[in-house]
Amino acid sequence: MKANIIKISATVSVACLVLLPLIVFAETAQTINNPLGNQYNTLSAFIPYILSYVVKIAGVIAIGAFMYSGFLFVKSRGNPEGIKTAKTVFMNTCIGVAVLLGAQLIANIIHGTITGLK
Secondary structure, eight states, rough: HHHHHHHHHHHHHHHHHHHHHHTTTTOOOOOOOOOOOOGGHHHHHHHHHHHHHHHHHHHHHHHHHHHHHHHHHHHHHHOOHHHEEEEEEEHHHHHHHHHHHHHHHHHHHHHHHHHHHO
């Protein structure tokens, strides 16, 4: 009997400690200022914003990858194995750029659709 009373009082005490902040902060409204401004306060506006920077950074990386594949073509000097490696690097870079631009296109279409529904 005494053990049950201790368990019940411990449970009630823990519940009060957990729920007390909810009761105390219920009357005060806390706001968080958006560091990007009010223009990007929804997810449908934020994703194209971030994706535009990702595309810019990946564009620089893609240019470097295209230059590297060109270097591999020149370095191979007709060697079939070197040309095969250069073609693989070139095709992988093209696929990566296509996926990246496709992601940006899909994000812009979704953003336009969501904005049009408002």
